[in-house]
Amino acid sequence: MNRALSRAMWRAALAGGVVAVFTSVTAVPAGAAEGGVAFSRVSVNGGKPIVVGVKEEVEVHATFRMTTTLKYDSGPMVFPYRGKLSNMDTMHSMIIGSDCKVVDRAKGICDFEEWLYIDPRFVDFGNEDAGTWRTAARVFLPHDGLDVDDKNLPLQLKRATRVTVNASPEPVAKGRTITVTGRVTRANWDTHTYQGYAGRTVSLQFKAAGASSYTTVKKSTSSRTGGLKTTVKATVPGTWRWTYYGNSTSGAKSSAGDYVAVR
Structure with a gap:
């Protein structure tokens, strides 16, 4: 994983006219599979509030552990959300995740590190978004499946x-x-x-x-x-x-x- 390259590609997309949407609705696809994945040891921003200004992109560091013997299509992630897991509002413009740091290969236990970016300059981001958010953990599985969990970890997003x-x-x-x-x-x-x-x-x-x-x-x-x-x-x-x-x-x-x- 190359964070600098990923961010450079992101900025190039913005320069080319791709609009970043912070608060987006994510629906569980038809036939989604729940279960078979466990997330633990979730930490976002060291437990401190996420404070965002008016122009500066904010980088939020997160760590978590995932346990599964299932194959997955795209990297697991944790992020702020509101609403229901089946139809949620999310708060991020980009997420860069690390590769698996193997803890126990036989049991499928991996530790991950993540960098979540919030940029207040783009659409669907307003004063009403300040306050308490919750933390979701998600991984996409083959055949349009996914596992998404509420980690019962409140996050404070502040102006x-x-x-x-x-x-x-x-x-x-x-x-x-x-x-x-x-x-x-x-x-x-x-x-x-x-x-x-x-x-x-x-x-x-x-x-x-x-x-x-x-x-x-x-x-x-x-x-x-x-x-x-x-x-x-x-x-x-x-x-x-x-x-x-x-x-x-x-x-x-x-x-x-x-x-x-x-x-």
Whole structure:
């Protein structure tokens, strides 16, 4: 398997006008055979939410084990889905899978590695797709058969957030007031832009010069345009940032740090 070659072929298809469809309906073909295949040890994105922006393709790593003595036509895969296994919506633009890493040849046990790609720039991908998905495992068998299973593994698909920060004045006299501003925005998959995220509770954090970690100083609620603003007293030099911890449909994000010298 050559991942680079597979992705290059995919991009060539897109350049040639082939449209990628994320949310597609997959029906079980007539005469499909169920059973005879078991999937286990399924892990998708290390159990972390899948966070997608507006333009950047996201690569999701997955691993799983398949046990079967049946022959199969095309490589097994795992992927997010909604609906029923017999008529599902799926969430991926491309999947590249590894060859079988044999665990027990006699019992037909193989371990697989997979790279699933989600690109938000194409059709049938909108804000309504954020939230909880389930995980399906599937392999195609000869004569239009397949085995598809629900692995009872929820996946969180979230809209990416961005956070900015500016602390001023720089430098500042000890005991004087520092004004910290910023903005929190969220990916809009319908318009392919980032828009102000109103009403969000965002933490203002500080890391003193020489310290290794940030501490939350206070919290602020974003305005209707996503704006953030608060004031603090200057005590020691250090770095300020805003952190948004996300929710069920939006990813967590911290701004870059803004260092303020205190004299």
